[in-house]
Each structure stands twice: as structure tokens, then as C-alpha cells.
Amino acid sequence: MTLRALLCFVLVAVWKAACEQIRYSIPEEMQKGSFVGNIGKDLGLDLKGLSHRGVRITSRGRTQYFALDVSSGHLYITERIDREQICSGLEKCLLNLGIIIEDKMKLYGVEIEVTDINDNAPSFQSEILEFKISETTASGSLFPLRQAQDNDIGVNAIQNYQLSSNGHFSLEVHNGSDGAKYAQLVLEKPLDREELAFYNLVLTAFDGGDPIRSGKTQINVIVLDANDNPPIFSQAVSKVNIMENVPKGTEVVVIKATDLDEGVNKEIKYSFQKITHQGSQMFQLDSTTGVITLTGNLDYEETEFYEIELEATDGGGLFDRTKIVVLVRDVNDNAPEIAISSLISSVPEDSPPGTVIALLNVHDQDSGENGEVTCSIPSSLPFQLKKSFENYYSLVTDRALDREQEAAYNITVTATDHGAPPLSTSATISLQILDTNDNPPRFEQAAYTGYVRENNPRGASILSLQASDPDWGENARVTYSLLLLLLPGGEGSESPVSSSISIHSESGAVYALRSFDYEQLRELRFQVQAQDGGSPPLSTNVSVTLWILDQNDNSPEILYPASRSDGSTGVELAPRSSEPGYLVTKVVAVDADSGQNAWLSYQLLKATEPGLFRVGLQSGEIRTARSVLDKDALKQSLVVLVKDNGQPPLSASVSVTVVLADSLPQILSELSSLSASAAAAAAGGGGGAEPQPGLTLYLGIAVASVSGLFFSFLLGLLALRLRRWRNSQLLESGASGNFSGVPVSQFVGIDGVRAFLHSYSQEFFFPQPNYSNTLSSQKSCDVKDPFLLGEELNLSKADEESTQVTSPLPISVPPLELVLISKAPLGGKGFPMPAI
Ligand SMILES: *[C@@H]1O[C@H](CO)[C@@H](O)[C@H](O)[C@H]1NC(C)=O
Ligand SMILES: *[C@@H]1O[C@H](CO)[C@@H](O)[C@H](O)[C@H]1NC(C)=O
Ligand SMILES: *[C@@H]1O[C@H](CO)[C@@H](O)[C@H](O)[C@H]1NC(C)=O
Numbered sequence: 001m002t003l004r005a006l007l008c009f010v011l012v013a014v015w016k017a018a019c020e021q022i023r024y025s026i027p028e029e030m031q032k033g034s035f036v037g038n039i040g041k042d043l044g045l046d047l048k049g050l051s052h053r054g055v056r057i058t059s060r061g062r063t064q065y066f067a068l069d070v071s072s073g074h075l076y077i078t079e080r081i082d083r084e085q086i087c088s089g090l091e092k093c094l095l096n097l098g099i100i101i102e103d104k105m106k107l108y109g110v111e112i113e114v115t116d117i118n119d120n121a122p123s124f125q126s127e128i129l130e131f132k133i134s135e136t137t138a139s140g141s142l143f144p145l146r147q148a149q150d151n152d153i154g155v156n157a158i159q160n161y162q163l164s165s166n167g168h169f170s171l172e173v174h175n176g177s178d179g180a181k182y183a184q185l186v187l188e189k190p191l192d193r194e195e196l197a198f199y200n201l202v203l204t205a206f207d208g209g210d211p212i213r214s215g216k217t218q219i220n221v222i223v224l225d226a227n228d229n230p231p232i233f234s235q236a237v238s239k240v241n242i243m244e245n246v247p248k249g250t251e252v253v254v255i256k257a258t259d260l261d262e263g264v265n266k267e268i269k270y271s272f273q274k275i276t277h278q279g280s281q282m283f284q285l286d287s288t289t290g291v292i293t294l295t296g297n298l299d300y301e302e303t304e305f306y307e308i309e310l311e312a313t314d315g316g317g318l319f320d321r322t323k324i325v326v327l328v329r330d331v332n333d334n335a336p337e338i339a340i341s342s343l344i345s346s347v348p349e350d351s352p353p354g355t356v357i358a359l360l361n362v363h364d365q366d367s368g369e370n371g372e373v374t375c376s377i378p379s380s381l382p383f384q385l386k387k388s389f390e391n392y393y394s395l396v397t398d399r400a401l402d403r404e405q406e407a408a409y410n411i412t413v414t415a416t417d418h419g420a421p422p423l424s425t426s427a428t429i430s431l432q433i434l435d436t437n438d439n440p441p442r443f444e445q446a447a448y449t450g451y452v453r454e455n456n457p458r459g460a461s462i463l464s465l466q467a468s469d470p471d472w473g474e475n476a477r478v479t480y481s482l483l484l485l486l487l488p489g490g491e492g493s494e495s496p497v498s499s500s501i502s503i504h505s506e507s508g509a510v511y512a513l514r515s516f517d518y519e520q521l522r523e524l525r526f527q528v529q530a531q532d533g534g535s536p537p538l539s540t541n542v543s544v545t546l547w548i549l550d551q552n553d554n555s556p557e558i559l560y561p562a563s564r565s566d567g568s569t570g571v572e573l574a575p576r577s578s579e580p581g582y583l584v585t586k587v588v589a590v591d592a593d594s595g596q597n598a599w600l601s602y603q604l605l606k607a608t609e610p611g612l613f614r615v616g617l618q619s620g621e622i623r624t625a626r627s628v629l630d631k632d633a634l635k636q637s638l639v640v641l642v643k644d645n646g647q648p649p650l651s652a653s654v655s656v657t658v659v660l661a662d663s664l665p666q667i668l669s670e671l672s673s674l675s676a677s678a679a680a681a682a683a684g685g686g687g688g689a690e691p692q693p694g695l696t697l698y699l700g701i702a703v704a705s706v707s708g709l710f711f712s713f714l715l716g717l718l719a720l721r722l723r724r725w726r727n728s729q730l731l732e733s734g735a736s737g738n739f740s741g742v743p744v745s746q747f748v749g750i751d752g753v754r755a756f757l758h759s760y761s762q763e764f765f766f767p768q769p770n771y772s773n774t775l776s777s778q779k780s781c782d783v784k785d786p787f788l789l790g791e792e793l794n795l796s797k798a799d800e801e802s803t804q805v806t807s808p809l810p811i812s813v814p815p816l817e818l819v820l821i822s823k824a825p826l827g828g829k830g831f832p833m834p835a836i
Contacts, residue, residue, distance in 0.1 A: 120213070144185075244333060254289070301366070349401045360392070383409070448543075454549065593646065637655060
């Protein structure tokens with residue numbers, strides 16, 4: 001430029017004289033052909049000669065903007081002139097051209113100034129401007145804006161900027177050093193992303209032309225988030241109810257904090273801020289989702305609530321805290337518990353109602369209704385539960401107990417709570433009822449009857465008594481004993497029972513102590529006492545009747561004709577003139593047994609003259625069967641067999657001597673030659689023992705001599721006695737009773753002897769029916785003896801009566817004794833022995 005300017009200056013200087021300078025000014029953007037200036041006139045040229053004077057325009061540029069009309073001398077535009085293109089940025093835009101007139105060799109300079117018109121609108125480089133501004137940016141901050149472009153110059157260049165209205169931004173326009181205007185965005189008010197995160201502004205640039213042109217651009221302001229918002233929990237404290245029985249893994253609660261920020265500032269992490277150790281075992285927190293799940297087993301009874309402090313932290317480190325109270329709700333998950341604080345395991349059966357057996361305490365860990373407990377026992381039991389206070393109960397007896405009914409109880413105590421559904425627990429208390437001796441032994445039968453055959457072996461078991469006692473142990477141990485019936489008046493004297501029988505104290509078996517004789521004793525009545533081992537003992541009495549059964553142990557006893565001491569019997573007389581059927585005599589026999597055993601039959605065993613006599617089978621009467629003939633001997637010997645009906649039968653025989661004579665002298669002559677041989681046979685026999693003449697003779701002499709003296713003494717005594725006795729009339733009544741079945745006539749004459757022999761045998765030869773107990777037998781015999789000496793008589797009289805009550809046999813002991821003594825010499829023994 002400088003060079004050009006300098007060249008121009010040189011040209012102008014050179015061409016000072018010869019060269020005339022003209023100047024034109026035209027606006028840019030003129031139409032083609034537009035008139036610029038009249039060169040011919042301005043230069044003073046003759047137009048007529050111009051065309052052939054060789055006038056032309058010289059230009060330094062390539063583009064010819066102007067042309068010269070030679071004919072008119074006018075300069076006009078041939079090309080559109082854009083000032084901004086030709087001389088962009090220059091203050092003055094000058095186009096120079098030379099007009100050469102060749103014939104005159106003259107050069108004229110023409111300077112054309114192109115002036116600006118507002119043909120360019122302001123424009124921005126980009127249509128959208130984007131700003132990212134943090135919301136924390138302080139107000140007043142400036143954000144430079146790119147300049148808009150306007151190729152025009154001067155007033156046509158950019159004069160002003162404008163910003164669309166908004167609450168936060170304003171525009172500040174500066175004059176630049178080069179005169180250009182610079183706009184800056186000013187933050188008037190702090191931004192809040194949370195309020196508005198995006199602003200859309202329009203920036204308009206205006207130039208100063210006429211008309212004013214403008215250009216627009218869009219400014220997008222994006223508010224960048226700053227962590228200016230902490231997370232917020234909706235509630236400071238929240239409560240959560242949860243049943244204690246929910247399973248593990250259950251979602252307890254979801255906590256949520258909100259953060260208005262975005263991005264990482266919004267990313268919240270949850271954590272426990274404050275939690276008990278138990279709580280940390282129980283709950284788990286998902287740090288991202290905020291879900292609290294249950295990881296343990298809740299137990300209301302252990303912990304009723306949990307207090308948890310939670311913290312929510314965003315990515316920028318801001319936080320909020322909240323508190324969660326987890327209230328554990330009670331569920332009826334605990335059955336009541338029964339604690340037996342004191343207990344007796346056994347109680348005596350006579351304990352009064354109200355005796356305390358156990359103290360219980362019931363407890364339920366649950367609360368409220370779930371923890372209220374009712375206690376009960378089955379109503380059928382004789383016990384009662386008494387509530388003492390709160391949850392304490394005492395188990396007492398309700399009524400009298402009886403071990404014999406129920407020896408032990410299992411008392412089931414049931415505790416039920418009031419939950420829904422209710423839970424219950426039961427405990428069993430075992431109670432033993434202890435025995436007291438409240439039951440006497442009881443016999444199975446009201447009375448016992450036993451039977452025993454006579455002649456039983458000693459020690460034979462007769463009968464067994466059984467008493468039971470429902471009590472227990474010693475109280476039920478029964479011992480048996482005979483009740484000793486004391487005889488009235490007799491100090492310490494015992495009944496025959498004690499010597500006859502005994503009872504085994506343990507088993508109750510009754511044994512015979514001796515061999516019984518039916519003929520002596522028909523029955524025994526006694527009492528047995530069963531006594532238990534309690535303290536005091538209880539006892540029961542039972543009466544026992546023992547019947548002694550008859551055995552055929554007695555041979556028939558022939559009473560008449562009686563054997564004499566020498567063994568002979570008397571002589572019966574029968575007149576030779578007697579008719580057939582004449583009653584010669586009658587054999588009288590008795591049998592001490594009873595029933596069949598005493599049913600006697602008579603038969604003729606032997607006779608001197610068979611056919612002369614016959615014996616009544618039942619009556620024992622000896623009658624003549626036919627008339628006595630002369631050839632029949634004077635003395636007839638008959639042997640009559642008496643047999644009882646027992647099994648086996650027993651028999652006895654007697655010899656009867658019948659003298660067939662019509663007068664006494666005849667008899668007497670016969671008597672001297674009469675040899676008596678009477679034989680009495682023992683059981684089963686019928687054959688008599690052969691007499692031993694020598695021994696019998698000596699024995700007879702010895703006995704006769706000793707007895708002779710003694711007899712005389714006794715006869716004297718007897719006479720005295722007899723008189724007294726007759727006075728008392730005792731024997732008469734007794735004898736008549738005893739021999740009621742026998743014709744009295746048959747006994748005439750033997751009364752005295754019998755009575756004598758009786759008392760005699762009593763004192764010296766009475767047989768001992770019981771070998772075992774001589775003393776008691778002696779006593780029992782004594783009391784039957786009506787001929788007792790002295791003062792004992794009164795006593796014996798009373799006893800005679802009582803004895804007769806128990807001896808219903810018509811012919812009793814006295815005749816039997818008579819027989820026995822009469823047999824003794826015949827048996828040839830030194831001492832009398834019983835027949836059996
Ligand atoms: C910028 O220039 C204009 C005129 O050219 C003037 O009116 C205005 O006051 C100036 N502004 C500043 C800040 O100098
Ligand atoms: C009590 O319970 C025990 C044990 O179960 C049992 O052996 C006994 O027989 C029961 N007693 C009664 C009286 O029910
Ligand atoms: C049994 O008999 C004895 C003697 O007679 C008497 O003392 C006792 O009281 C009687 N016992 C009963 C229970 O009858």
C-alpha cells in the first residue's frame with residue numbers, strides 16, 4: 001500500500017503539469033451502466049474528436065469496472081462493484097484508472113471512491129452458542145460472547161447487541177480498542193439447576209445502517225449441577241410395626257431419601273449410623289436400594305423395639321439422617337410355663353381336705369392377652385387348684401382320699417393362655433396316696449364250716465380261712481389266731497378248742513392237733529380272729545363250725561347178756577314146754593357210731609342144736625323156732641353175731657347159754673357143769689381169743705386177792721356215796737335218759753355194779769382217748785363224772801348238763817366205759833386199753 005501510495009505520489013508529481021486529476025465518488029453496488037461522471041466535460045475535452053483520437057482507459061486491476069462512452073464522454077459502470085470485496089476492511093476504498101488520449105499523448109488520472117452501503121447484515125459464526133455454567137457460579141460472572149461479523153464499515157458495522165429477556169442473564173457491550181463492539185454475558189442472578197436446568201437465549205446483533213440490519217444466534221445455557229442439595233428423608237422418625245414371627249428375609253421397610261441433584265450428586269448410599277449390636281444382627285440394609293431386611297429371628301420377649309439411625313449420603317458427600325423405630329409386635333408364640341416350686345410326692349389317705357400338695361407358678365413370656373394364663377386340672381380328680389396371688393397356685397386336696405380306691409394320681413395341670421389361637425402347657429404331678437390302716441381284714445365268708453372225719457391223723461389240715469385286707473404293706477398283712485374262749489368261772493382254763501386245733505397264723509390253715517373222736521365230739525365251734533399289722537391293728541372275727549364226721553370205728557357193743565368178769569354170761573331159762581316162738585331172751589347191743597355205722601343186725605352164728613332157736617335180724621330176740629324135744633340137751637349154747645352196717649362192717653358176738661328146764665333144781669344141777677365160754681370178738685372178727693387157762697388162773701387169783709380187800713373198802717365208800725347220790729336223784733334222771741332206748745327190765749340189777757364200775761374205772765382205768773394231752777383229757781373226763789368227791793360235785797352237776805347238750809346220742813359214754821373195763825381182763829393185759 002505504502003508502495004502504491006508512493007508510486008501514485010510519484011505519478012502525480014510527474015504528471016503535475018501534464019496530467020489533470022479528477023475524482024468521483026460512487027456508492028458500491030450500483031447497477032451496470034450506471035453513470036459515474038462526464039469525463040469529457042470534466043477534462044475539457046472536445047467530444048467530437050474523441051472517438052478517433054484514440055481515448056482509452058487504463059486500469060491496473062484485472063477487472064474493468066468502468067467503461068467510457070467515447071461518444072458522450074460519460075464514464076459508466078460495467079461491473080458490479082462490491083466494496084467489501086475490493087477493499088475489505090479499508091476505511092477508504094479508492095479505484096484509480098487512467099484515461100489516455102493517444103493522439104495527444106496525454107494521460108488523465110481518475111480516482112473513484114467507492115462508498116459503503118449497508119448491504120451486509122451482522123452474522124454470527126455459528127447459529128448456536130452453548131454455555132455450561134455451574135449452578136454455583138457467582139452472580140456477576142462474565143461469559144464472553146463471540147463477536148458477530150458485519151463486513152460493512154462504519155455505521156453500517158455492528159453497533160449493538162441484544163439479549164432476549166430472561167431472569168438470570170444480561171448483556172454487557174464494550175467498545176473495543178478497534179472500535180468494534182464486544183458483548184459479554186453477565187450472570188445477574190445465581191442459577192439453580194434444580195429450578196431450571198436449561199436456558200434458551202437469543203442474541204441479536206444490530207448494525208447502524210439504514211435500515212438497521214440484524215443477525216441472531218441462539219445461546220443455550222446448560223446449568224451444571226452442583227451438589228447443593230443434600231439427600232432428604234421424608235420423615236425424621238418413622239415407626240415400623242412388625243410381627244415377631246415373621247421369617248428371616250422378610251422386607252421390613254424400604255427407606256427412601258430424595259436428592260434434587262443429579263448424577264453422582266444424586267447417588268445416595270444408605271448406611272446404619274447408629275444401631276445396637278443386636279440390631280445389627282437382626283437387620284440388614286441394602287446400601288443402594290435402602291431395603292431393610294430381617295436377618296435374624298425377632299423375639300418380642302427379648303427385645304420389644306429396635307431404634308436404628310440411618311444415614312443417606314449422596315455422591316458429593318452431603319447426607320441426611322433419619323431414625324427408624326422397629327416395634328416388634330407380640331405374637332402368641334410362647335406357651336405358658338409351669339414351674340412347680342414345691343411338691344410332696346405322697347400324702348396319707350387320711351389327710352384332711354385342703355392339704356397342700358404342690359405350689360405352682362405359671363408364667364407366659366408373651367404380653368397382653370397372650371400372656372394371661374388360666375390354670376386348670378381335670379375336675380374328676382379330688383383336687384383343687386387355688387389361686388393364691390398373681391400367677392401362683394396351690395394344689396390342694398378337695399375331698400377325702402381313699403388309697404384303696406385310687407392308690408396314685410397323675411394330676412395334669414394345664415396352663416392355657418388367652419392368645420388366639422391359645423397355647424397351652426401341661427405338667428403332670430404324680431402323687432402317691434400313702435396307706436393308713438383304715439380297713440380291717442375281711443373274711444371271704446361270713447362264717448366257715450369245715451368237715452373232718454374222725455380218727456384223722458394229727459396235724460391234718462382241716463380248713464383254710466382266708467381274709468383279705470385292702471390296705472397296703474403291714475396294714476394288709478393278716479395274721480390269724482384262735483380266739484380262746486374262756487370257760488365261765490374257770491380262771492385261765494381253756495376250751496377244748498385250743499387243744500384240738502390250731503391255726504397257722506400266716507396262711508389261715510386250720511390244723512387238727514389231735515385225732516377227733518366223733519363219739520366224743522360232734523362239732524367244734526370256735527372263732528378265728530384275723531388281725532392286720534397296722535398300728536393300731538384292726539381285726540375281724542369269724543365263727544367257724546367244724547363238724548366231725550363219723551367213721552365206723554366202733555364195733556357193736558353187746559349190753560345184754562353181759563359178760564361177767566370171768567367171761568361167762570348169764571344163763572337164760574327156757575321151759576321145755578315152751579311153744580315155738582317163745583321169747584327166750586333178747587341180745588341187746590349198741591353201737592357208738594351213728595347212722596349206718598350204728599345200724600345193727602343180729603344173726604345166729606353157732607348153736608348146739610341148729611334149728612331150735614332163731615334170732616330176730618333187727619330185734620336181736622332169741623326165740624324158739626320149734627318145740628323143745630326130749631332129745632334136745634338141757635344146755636344149749638348159742639353164739640349170736642351182732643354186725644353193724646358200716647363200711648367195712650364191724651361185729652361182735654356173744655355166747656348165750658340157754659338152759660331148757662322147767663324147774664329151778666334142775667337148773668342148779670345143771671349149773672355146776674355149766675362151762676361158760678363167752679367170746680367177744682374185736683373188729684372184723686367174730687372169733688374170740690383162746691383163753692390161756694394157766695395165766696388166767698394166776699392172774700385171776702392175784703387180781704381177786706388184791707381186789708378183794710380193795711373192793712370191800714370201795715363197797716363201803718360206795719354205799720356212802722350211793723346214799724347221797726340217790727338223794728340228788730341225778731343218776732336216775734341221767735340214767736333213764738341215757739338208756740331210754742333199752743327196756744328197763746334188762747338192766748335191773750346191774751345198776752349198782754355199773755355205777756360202781758364206772759367210778760372205779762374213772763379213777764384207775766379210764767382209757768385215754770387222746771394220747772397227746774393227758775391232762776386235758778383227764779379234765780374233760782372229770783367233768784363228765786357225776787360221782788366226784790366233795791366240793792367238786794356242784795361244779796360237775798352243772799357241767800353234766802352242759803355236756804349233755806352237746807351229746808345227743810341216746811346211749812352215751814357211761815355204758816361204753818362199762819364195756820371197756822369189762823373187756824380188760826379178757827384181753828389178758830395188765831393195763832386197760834381202749835378197744836380201738
Ligand atoms: C462507545 O462509542 C460510542 C460511539 O462511538 C459512544 O457513544 C459510547 O459511549 C462508547 N462507549 C464506551 C463505553 O466507551
Ligand atoms: C402315671 O403316669 C406314669 C407315667 O406315665 C404311669 O406309669 C402311671 O401308670 C400313671 N399312673 C396313673 C395312676 O395313671
Ligand atoms: C372279736 O372277739 C374278741 C374276743 O371275744 C373281742 O374282744 C373283739 O372285740 C372281737 N372283735 C370284733 C371285731 O368283733
